[in-house]
Amino acid sequence: WLNEEDELQTAVECCPVECIHWVDKEQLPVLEYVMHTIARVDVGIMQAGQGMVADPFDVAARFAKKRSEKMKQRAKDSVQAEREQDRKEKNMKVARAIQRRKAEAAEMFSRWKHNPNYTVPPERAIVPVSYIPDTYSQELPEAEEEADKVNVS
Numbered sequence: 529w530l531n532e533e534d535e536l537q538t539a540v541e542c543c544p545v546e547c548i549h550w551v552d553k554e555q556l557p558v559l560e561y562v563m564h565t566i567a568r569v570d571v572g573i574m575q576a577g578q579g580m581v582a583d584p585f586d587v588a589a590r591f592a593k594k595r596s597e598k599m600k601q602r603a604k605d606s607v608q609a610e611r612e613q614d615r616k617e618k619n620m621k622v623a624r625a626i627q628r629r630k631a632e633a634a635e636m637f638s639r640w641k642h643n644p645n646y647t648v649p650p651e652r653a654i655v656p657v658s659y660i661p662d663t664y665s666q667e668l669p670e671a672e673e674e675a676d677k678v679n680v681s
Contacts, residue, residue, distance in 0.1 A: 562588045
């Protein structure tokens with residue numbers, strides 16, 4: 529990290545085996561972490577071809593892939609949890625509204641049952657008072673006149 533590029537190039541050229549690789553700074557933390565998990569093999573055994581060493585770049589690539597999959601799964605789980613929470617809140621609002629309507633209906637029924645003179649206010653009537661045709665009020669006097677004729681004769 530802190531050495532000059534010429535010093536680094538000299539170190540790479542002096543190495544008897546090809547064990548030094550150039551990597552990007554973004555890859556370095558993953559490679560350092562992965563190197564702690566890989567078993568070390570002695571250089572002499574490795575040069576003799578007897579040591580089987582896992583390629584740290586392959587291990588780092590698998591680690592990075594697993595890590596990104598886990599992060600995607602966490603994000604997906606988080607979104608699902610949010611949706612579930614929103615759904616529960618909406619259901620609770622609907623349930624509260626239904627309970628409120630039931631309580632209002634029960635209160636109105638109770639008022640009606642205990643007060644026989646209770647009438648529904650005109651604005652809440654099923655058939656508005658203004659809708660009642662005038663024919664009923666006109667028929668009543670005619671019926672009275674007919675009744676008078678019957679009583680007179």
